[in-house]
Amino acid sequence: MTVFTHFAAGALIGYFSPGVVSASLFGLASHVVLDVIPHYDFESVKLEIFLGVLVLLILVVTRSYSLTICLGGAFAVLPDLENLLWKTGKLREDQKIFPGHTGIIPHGRKTGRMSILIQVVFVVAVITYLIWSVG
């Protein structure tokens, strides 16, 4: 799944988490679940980073964040750090450790670009919900 989808899912989980530990663990677990679902990933690392930061900035600017929201979002995105290092040539395929990226847990098949629309709708819904609930 794209970074901004992972971040939004983790942020939402963080919102509903009773504490920082559960927000972090469930945020991390959400990465596995979302990567198993068939999806489209952007080829551009810069676009991935830009959209992820954009979601974070929207939550910050609208004051729609808390520690658990930030931790949930951060831990949901964390595994893709190794994808970033791999895509930029700083990590080899065999050096990946996250089960959803090594093949231990099968990665969802690649779909067409239209599935980005579903991710955008999800992210906009999460941002809207968090702004209404927290901001």
Ligand SMILES: [Zn+2]
């Ligand atoms: Zn991933």
